[in-house]
Amino acid sequence: MIRVWVLLLAIWPGTIWAFTLPQLHDVTGVAADDVLNVRASASASSEKISELAHNATNVEVVDRSPDGKWGLVNSGEASGWVSFRFLAPQAENPDVPIARKLSCSGTEPFWTLEVEQGAQARFDGLGLQAMSMTADVMQQARGRIDRFSLTVGLSGVAMVRVQQCSDGMSDRAYGLDVDYLHQDGALYSGCCSLVAH
Helix, strand or coil: CHHHHHHHHHHHHHHHHHCCCCEEEEECCCCCCCEEEEECCCCCCCCEEEEEECCCCCEEEEEECCCCCEEEEEECCEEEEEEHHHEEECCCCCCCCCCCEEEEEECCCCEEEEEECCCEEEEEECCCCCEEEEECCCEECCCCCCEEEEEECCCEEEEEEEEEECCCCCCCCEEEEEEEECCCCCEEEEEEEEECC
């Protein structure tokens, strides 16, 4: 029995890292003349609210059902549930946490921050001139697997948390929450989504 526990403890951490959310997925196993239904709740008998093409790619899954069989995705301005049976996770990039590219935004005031880790970022805010800057690679918080910091430009810092987030204006769901301290000292709060590379 002790050997079983040792084996489980040895492989369990790898299992956690192998399937983290949010993550991009591709639709798989759906016939070419069919679609993948997006449901109002995590059940095959739930109301269909949208659909994904049989060959849809770069579908961002932002949460999973308690039983682990359904993933929460966005479709248009709403979010709904699709069966993981028809989703294949894309390979994660081992060089950067979460994803190489992120699109972050907030409302009141409206702002956007487009990031390519280790390369560049572009900030645009209501009434402000758009600004392109360098972007470092995210650093994981010590002792946490769900919090990261990202240096942008000379002194801007984005604090990213893996947690459910709402933009407050739509029914879309996000898996990343962000607070962005711009280099002019203004603090912006919003959500981020993954961008295909």
